[in-house]
């Protein structure tokens with residue numbers, strides 16, 4: 001039985017992080033300045049706390065200044081805005097990330113709108129989304145960027161290929177559709193109201209699953225030899241699993257990303273890469 005080649009996000013992310021650490025170190029030796037990243041978390045969702053800790057560790061290891069800003073779940077939208085305003089003004093902070101989701105009484109869109117687009121390392125402000133839509137340089141969302149970077153480092157061809165994205169979220173599905181289009185893929189975005197999604201996926205060269213439903217993508221969704229990207233992070237009784245039935249699809253796909261060790265680590269590597277870019281001020285808004 002044939003077996004897909006693993007797209008090793010962990011190893012690729014480690015390499016990118018090492019490359020960044022060298023650049024940051026050289027810059028620091030020359031100028032005494034480091035990139036600063038602030039991760040703002042509202043409330044105490046345990047999964048978010050793990051991600052925030054991982055981001056803190058990764059940015060510190062890359063030689064960046066990492067600041068964790070923890071606000072209580074009872075914080076108001078106004079109080080979060082005040083904190084964002086302070087970080088916008090702070091010259092030692094080059095990247096600001098608002099950890100999502102925020103508690104239901106807080107309007108994430110209002111807060112994101114107030115981020116300085118030059119510091120928007122998640123690429124979620126209307127300014128950066130607009131730049132993505134119009135093909136101008138800008139900060140891109142980390143997970144879609146991580147997917148593109150992983151495909152690029154494995155020399156997976158994209159131009160002229162049919163890509164099916166399962167999921168239309170603001171953080172992943174929608175921006176990824178634009179990045180794939182930019183590289184000349186033919187893109188189809190499926191979602192919860194799509195009838196017969198497996199039939200839509202069957203002739204795709206690249207299938208990306210980003211919905212948060214374990215075992216959603218089965219072998220009958222996958223054309224033999226297709227590239228399968230699993231963005232799902234689901235905590236189940238069997239441990240951490242993605243949206244793809246990994247053992248089954250492994251025997252059919254050409255390439256596949258594992259969970260863990262796939263797109264998750266790439267997301268963090270791209271957060272550091274975006275912070276480096278923001279620090280360099282290449283994208284002066």
Ligand SMILES: Nc1nc(=O)c2c([nH]1)NC[C@@H]1CN(c3ccc(C(=O)N[C@@H](CCC(=O)O)C(=O)O)cc3)C=[N+]21
Pocket residue numbers: 050051054097098099100101122142143233240259260261262263264265267268
């Ligand atoms: N504003 C914002 N930007 C985000 O990018 C963002 C967010 N909010 N909210 C939550 C999601 C989730 N996310 C992950 C990042 C890394 C791993 C990761 O490194 N996962 C490891 C496993 C870690 C574990 O055991 O949980 C892996 O897949 O190998 C997972 C998930 C970023 N997110």
